[in-house]
Amino acid sequence: MTPRDPDPEAAAEAADRAEDAAERAEASATQAEDVAAAVVAVVDDDDFGQPGEPFEKRNPFYLGFVGALGALLAWFLFEAIVGIGSVLMLVVVALFLAAGLNPSVELLERRGLRRSWACTAVIVAALGAVALFVVAIVPVITDQVTKLTDNVPGWLDQLQANRKIQELDDEYDIISKIQDYVANGDFVSGLFGGALGFGLRILSALFNAFIVVVLTLYFLASLETTKNAMYRLTPASRRDRVTRLGDRVIRNIGGYVSGAFIVALCAGLSSLVFLFVVGLGEYAVALAFVVALLDVIPMIGATIGAVVVVAIAFATDVNTGIVCIVFYVVYQQVENYVIYPRVMKKSVDVPGAVTVIAALVGAALLGVVGALLAIPTAAALLLIMREVVVKRQDTR
Numbered sequence: 001m002t003p004r005d006p007d008p009e010a011a012a013e014a015a016d017r018a019e020d021a022a023e024r025a026e027a028s029a030t031q032a033e034d035v036a037a038a039v040v041a042v043v044d045d046d047d048f049g050q051p052g053e054p055f056e057k058r059n060p061f062y063l064g065f066v067g068a069l070g071a072l073l074a075w076f077l078f079e080a081i082v083g084i085g086s087v088l089m090l091v092v093v094a095l096f097l098a099a100g101l102n103p104s105v106e107l108l109e110r111r112g113l114r115r116s117w118a119c120t121a122v123i124v125a126a127l128g129a130v131a132l133f134v135v136a137i138v139p140v141i142t143d144q145v146t147k148l149t150d151n152v153p154g155w156l157d158q159l160q161a162n163r164k165i166q167e168l169d170d171e172y173d174i175i176s177k178i179q180d181y182v183a184n185g186d187f188v189s190g191l192f193g194g195a196l197g198f199g200l201r202i203l204s205a206l207f208n209a210f211i212v213v214v215l216t217l218y219f220l221a222s223l224e225t226t227k228n229a230m231y232r233l234t235p236a237s238r239r240d241r242v243t244r245l246g247d248r249v250i251r252n253i254g255g256y257v258s259g260a261f262i263v264a265l266c267a268g269l270s271s272l273v274f275l276f277v278v279g280l281g282e283y284a285v286a287l288a289f290v291v292a293l294l295d296v297i298p299m300i301g302a303t304i305g306a307v308v309v310v311a312i313a314f315a316t317d318v319n320t321g322i323v324c325i326v327f328y329v330v331y332q333q334v335e336n337y338v339i340y341p342r343v344m345k346k347s348v349d350v351p352g353a354v355t356v357i358a359a360l361v362g363a364a365l366l367g368v369v370g371a372l373l374a375i376p377t378a379a380a381l382l383l384i385m386r387e388v389v390v391k392r393q394d395t396r
Helices: 008-045 060-083 085-110 115-136 138-159 163-172 174-183 187-191 194-221 223-231 239-277 281-295 301-316 318-344 352-394
Strands: none
Touching: 060 085, 085 115, 085 194, 085 223, 085 239, 085 352, 115 194, 194 223, 223 239, 239 281, 239 301, 239 318, 239 352, 281 301, 301 318
């Protein structure tokens, strides 16, 4: 069997297809060469040379520029913080008050109330107590302060009977100046820069009190949410420990704030009873309020309150003044060694030297508010030092 001859038409068709394919390949190659030439031309036009070495970070110009920029930024932030210092102070006070009310909220929560209802109950009780104080106590205090003001000239007249005081008065004319100043009737407003300045300070104090109350309500209602949000910023490996330490610090602050008010309440009530007993009932409510208010200030508050009461007692009667001295010396020992340790033993554990230093530093930095916040802040720092820094050093 002989092989079949190839079909001439099929061979011609295959040849044509091969020729077309060759032509298309040649056109593609030509097009690729043109594109490559165009790219080379563009590259040649935009060729700016080889990049140099990275800028040396230890170069004096670089260090000076970055350092000056950082200093300017730090100064700007410092000025901004100083500018809003009063607002930050209100925020800090509101945070401490919220922490002080939080134990009451947690107590109601343990009794079965939801946190929203517990916060509402505590807030209503706190506002009710403030309203009751304003309605019932403020008019009494105002009347008694007025009586004190009216009696000051008479007490000054009594001082003139003392020979030594009379000699000093003859030389410096002190008592007559004080008499005229007090009898003028506007010496209180003069302390604040006149009637207008006194009114503006009253409005400013009321506005600040309103802001603190509003912020305290917000912080108390959202305390758990705020804490959890802050704790989530820490790494997951350390979140549990940070949460425990943070809760402990907040609990200590709340315990200290609550304890400070309890100690001040004890001082005010004991002073009220004592003043009625010794015959100073005419000024008892006002003086007891002063003692309670000043007793909140660590270290010196109770002493200042006692000095105020003793001074007025001596102006009224010498024997009453001596009895007041004895009472407040004894009471301060009882408060320092019995009441205060029992109230504060579960909230703050701060050595005496640290308490003194913290109160002095806080008072120097922020005045009375700094003195009030110094002890719980010192307790928080000691807790962090003991649980973080000391334990880390022990493992090395």
